[in-house]
Amino acid sequence: MERALGIVRTSIFAAVGIVGCSAPDAGRQTSEVDIETPPTSTATLTTATPREPPKGKGWVKEANGIIHRASEATCSAEIATPACEGNENHMSCKSDSECTEHPHGKCVHQTGAPMRATYCNCDYSCASDADCAKDEVCVCGDTSGQKQSKCAKAACKTDADCPSGTCALSAYFNGCHTALQLACKSDTDACKADADCTGGTHCVFASDGKTESWQCRGMGCVIGRPLVVDDEVQKAPNVERSDWAATEGLEGRYAADPDAADLRAHWLEIAAMEHASIASFARFALELLTLGAPPGLLVKAQAAMADETRHAQLAYSIALEYGGCALGPGKLEAAVAPMDATVYRVAYGLVRDGCIGETFGAVEGRCLAAVAVTPERRDVLDQIAEDELSHAMLAFEALRWMVATFGDDVRAAARDALAQAREDLATMSVSSRAARSEHGVFPASELKAMRLAALETIVEPALSASSSTRASLRCAS
Ligand SMILES: [Fe+2]
Numbered sequence: 255m256e257r258a259l260g261i262v263r264t265s266i267f268a269a270v271g272i273v274g275c276s277a278p279d280a281g282r283q284t285s286e287v288d289i290e291t292p293p294t295s296t297a298t299l300t301t302a303t304p305r306e307p308p309k310g311k312g313w314v315k316e317a318n319g320i321i322h323r324a325s326e327a328t329c330s331a332e333i334a335t336p337a338c339e340g341n342e343n344h345m346s347c348k349s350d351s352e353c354t355e356h357p358h359g360k361c362v363h364q365t366g367a368p369m370r371a372t373y374c375n376c377d378y379s380c381a382s383d384a385d386c387a388k389d390e391v392c393v394c395g396d397t398s399g400q401k402q403s404k405c406a407k408a409a410c411k412t413d414a415d416c417p418s419g420t421c422a423l424s425a426y427f428n429g430c431h432t433a434l435q436l437a438c439k440s441d442t443d444a445c446k447a448d449a450d451c452t453g454g455t456h457c458v459f460a461s462d463g464k465t466e467s468w469q470c471r472g473m474g475c476v477i478g479r480p481l482v483v484d485d486e487v488q489k490a491p492n493v494e495r496s497d498w499a500a501t502e503g504l505e506g507r508y509a510a511d512p513d514a515a516d517l518r519a520h521w522l523e524i525a526a527m528e529h530a531s532i533a534s535f536a537r538f539a540l541e542l543l544t545l546g547a548p549p550g551l552l553v554k555a556q557a558a559m560a561d562e563t564r565h566a567q568l569a570y571s572i573a574l575e576y577g578g579c580a581l582g583p584g585k586l587e588a589a590v591a592p593m594d595a596t597v598y599r600v601a602y603g604l605v606r607d608g609c610i611g612e613t614f615g616a617v618e619g620r621c622l623a624a625v626a627v628t629p630e631r632r633d634v635l636d637q638i639a640e641d642e643l644s645h646a647m648l649a650f651e652a653l654r655w656m657v658a659t660f661g662d663d664v665r666a667a668a669r670d671a672l673a674q675a676r677e678d679l680a681t682m683s684v685s686s687r688a689a690r691s692e693h694g695v696f697p698a699s700e701l702k703a704m705r706l707a708a709l710e711t712i713v714e715p716a717l718s719a720s721s722s723t724r725a726s727l728r729c730a731s
């Protein structure tokens with residue numbers, strides 16, 4: 255165990271030197287798929303010229319990249335993932351007949367390539383809006399660039415619903431998760447298409463902390479342990495309040511910066527994610543209690559809640575330096591969402607959010623500190639990185655206890671979470687344009703390179719340093 259923790263600690267600090275807080279291997283990125291540039295060679299996706307009124311049927315992709323919905327469309331509900339074979343390591347279903355939560359359910363066989371961990375899980379698709387909730391539409395997989403068709407939140411359903419005549423698809427990858435939704439375009443939007451955005455950001459429909467609109471957004475999810483419920487990253491809305499931010503006279507110091515609005519929005523998102531981390535650790539503590547964990551882990555989980563509370567306060571304070579009024583978190587209803595505390599689910603979340611997410615947070619915090627705009631900002635980021643490092647170490651310590659206590663389910667979950675993280679990174683959007691690293695916004699390509707390096711040089715060796723996990727990884731490969 256000490257070896258595993260030692261690897262995490264030394265590797266995170268070495269990683270800053272290894273990757274130099276920049277891409278370790280630029281060539282690696284050339285074959286990556288940009289998920290926010292969906293494919294065009296499909297039967298349902300037609301191409302129009304820019305500045306013409308929206309036209310066509312079904313999903314239409316304009317030459318400037320905007321995808322909008324001219325009319326309802328039928329999608330393929332096929333789920334290409336192979337069916338469950340019945341001999342997987344972990345099985346939450348055995349046949350399609352058990353997948354009835356939504357239409358088009360399939361009990362799929364999932365493989366933790368390249369280590370060949372296997373498990374069965376229900377997956378769902380859609381063929382039309384009738385398969386989705388009232389405020390959702392079915393977004394075709396070949397339109398969104400996702401693996402299959404999915405129901406997505408929709409403020410509008412077709413172009414006819416919008417005064418502008420354009421009901422557009424937003425695919426926003428925030429660094430942790432891709433959010434699909436439809437919303438009307440308008441003349442007052444901060445951006446129309448990706449070409450209007452700089453610094454590696456994309457034109458997506460998102461919240462600026464008060465209202466939702468089309469705006470340029472990058473990846474802000476670099477905070478460590480996210481709050482994930484039903485595979486969705488959750489956070490509270492930001493509301494006007496002054497008890498979470500304290501700038502000590504520094505409010506508005508960067509308000510004249512040309513990117514002040516974007517930087518404020520970025521830090522408000524970081525703040526909301528840090529705030530959600532408090533709930534994530536609270537739920538982790540309950541999971542530990544449910545599984546009968548030793549006191550040392552519980553004490554550390556509680557200490558981590560205090561760390562994340564401080565991180566949220568710091569991030570809300572930094573946001574205020576870019577102007578605007580003081581904001582803080584509103585209600586976080588997902589904090590009390592039902593929990594699945596089976597060993598596999600707890601271990602999977604622990605590796606995904608703790609071993610991997612917190613390690614990413616620590617490395618990225620270190621790299622941001624190294625280029626911070628002021629010594630004070632550097633000190634703040636260094637402290638956050640140190641905390642995230644201790645949270646990553648807590649995750650590896652908890653994983654070690656779970657492997658020793660529960661065995662195979664934990665090993666399978668660790669392999670699956672690692673494989674999923676690799677897959678997520680493979681489809682992570684990149685951009686070669688410069689960002690504002692000194693203010694906390696890395697270029698997407700740099701962020702991706704850092705995460706790849708962290709996964710390969712820190713997380714995988716640390717997992718392997720656990721003798722039980724290492725044996726399992728070897729057997730499965
Ligand atoms: Fe944090």
Ligand SMILES: [Fe+2]
Pocket residue numbers: 477478479531562612615641642645
């Ligand atoms: Fe953390």
